[in-house]
Amino acid sequence: MTFAAFDDSNLLAHGGLATAVRLAERCGLPGLVRETVHLTGAGNGAGAAPDAKAMSLVAGMLAGAASIDDIDMLRHGAMAKAFRGVRAPSTLGSFLHAFTWGHMRQLQSAAWAFTCNLAGHCNLLPGGDQIVFLDIDSKVKQVYGAAKQGAEHGYTKVRGLHFQIVTASTPVAVPVIVASRLRKGSASSAKGAASLIAEAVKAVRAMGATGMVVVRADSAFFSHKVVAACRHAGARFSLAVAQRKKVREAIATIPEDAWTSIKYPKAVWDADEQRWISDAEVAEVEYTAFTGKAKKYRTTARLLIRRVRRWPWQNAFEALWTAVGYRLRT
Numbered sequence: 001m002t003f004a005a006f007d008d009s010n011l012l013a014h015g016g017l018a019t020a021v022r023l024a025e026r027c028g029l030p031g032l033v034r035e036t037v038h039l040t041g042a043g044n045g046a047g048a049a050p051d052a053k054a055m056s057l058v059a060g061m062l063a064g065a066a067s068i069d070d071i072d073m074l075r076h077g078a079m080a081k082a083f084r085g086v087r088a089p090s091t092l093g094s095f096l097h098a099f100t101w102g103h104m105r106q107l108q109s110a111a112w113a114f115t116c117n118l119a120g121h122c123n124l125l126p127g128g129d130q131i132v133f134l135d136i137d138s139k140v141k142q143v144y145g146a147a148k149q150g151a152e153h154g155y156t157k158v159r160g161l162h163f164q165i166v167t168a169s170t171p172v173a174v175p176v177i178v179a180s181r182l183r184k185g186s187a188s189s190a191k192g193a194a195s196l197i198a199e200a201v202k203a204v205r206a207m208g209a210t211g212m213v214v215v216r217a218d219s220a221f222f223s224h225k226v227v228a229a230c231r232h233a234g235a236r237f238s239l240a241v242a243q244r245k246k247v248r249e250a251i252a253t254i255p256e257d258a259w260t261s262i263k264y265p266k267a268v269w270d271a272d273e274q275r276w277i278s279d280a281e282v283a284e285v286e287y288t289a290f291t292g293k294a295k296k297y298r299t300t301a302r303l304l305i306r307r308v309r310r311w312p313w314q315n316a317f318e319a320l321w322t323a324v325g326y327r328l329r330t
Helices: 017-026 029-036 050-062 069-075 089-097 101-121 193-206 224-232 245-252
Strands: 131-142 159-170 173-184 212-217 236-241 260-270 275-289 299-309 315-322
Touching: 017 029, 017 050, 017 101, 029 050, 029 101, 050 069, 050 089, 069 089, 101 173, 101 193, 131 193, 159 193, 173 193, 193 212, 193 224, 212 224, 224 236, 224 299, 245 275, 245 299
Parallel strands: 131 212, 212 236
Antiparallel strands: 131 159, 159 173, 236 315, 260 275, 275 299, 299 315
16 A cells, blocks of 8 residues: 655645635625624534634535545645634534524525625626526435434435525536525425525526526426416426326327427437337427416416337326416416
């Protein structure tokens, strides 16, 4: 085994952080954290200097830290001369443990404002003057310790916290997180999605996006509240729909000559039938959703269907909702 170590006191192992830290400062991240994050009730000074502690954590993650102890890399060699105010790992651990459920919303507020400021210094959403896609999804992160606030068992059967994230992208831009929310582990996937979508649309507009906004999500987020939030924000939507009875009945009304053939550039191998599947057909039909809700929530839009051709001609459907904008056909 070969091991290399450097003990030069003048070594600057992560000098590239200077650019990132300077950019964060220009976008006001320290000030935003200082103004919005107030860890009241935190003992032993855990809530003091939240700006310096937040910047230490951000710099550590940028440098590749995977745990609290790894943050100590920022105090190696001459790093302390290049970056002042770096806190010890134990201090940062106490800082993070002081956060409660309400404090997370404070931190999210600072992150929202920082992202908007960052867009003014970096071209985060090139092509935003044409179209912006907002993708919302949720995931359960397993955590440990029965005393951890909000940690509960959900659909994954593990103790965890259930977070939502909305990313913004364009045909020429990589995804950027523009809104997030931390919820207890037992929360449903769509809980709070409507307000988070409204927050995300507001964020991309504040970032300078002037084009069409399209909200995309899987069937877990198909609800009258999500659609209403999209319409109120002036955004279009594309939501996957589960195959309910009324959906199947709508699909059955499509005449055979209304299907348009498509062929995938990369076919899929079917192990059961021992053949490549590359042919499919698409069609659309007008459909009114949420008829069991109040009249203001009933939504008429295009139901887009893709069916895959199999032998002996069995059709498998995947239904996808997409709106013609907030001006829906009635």
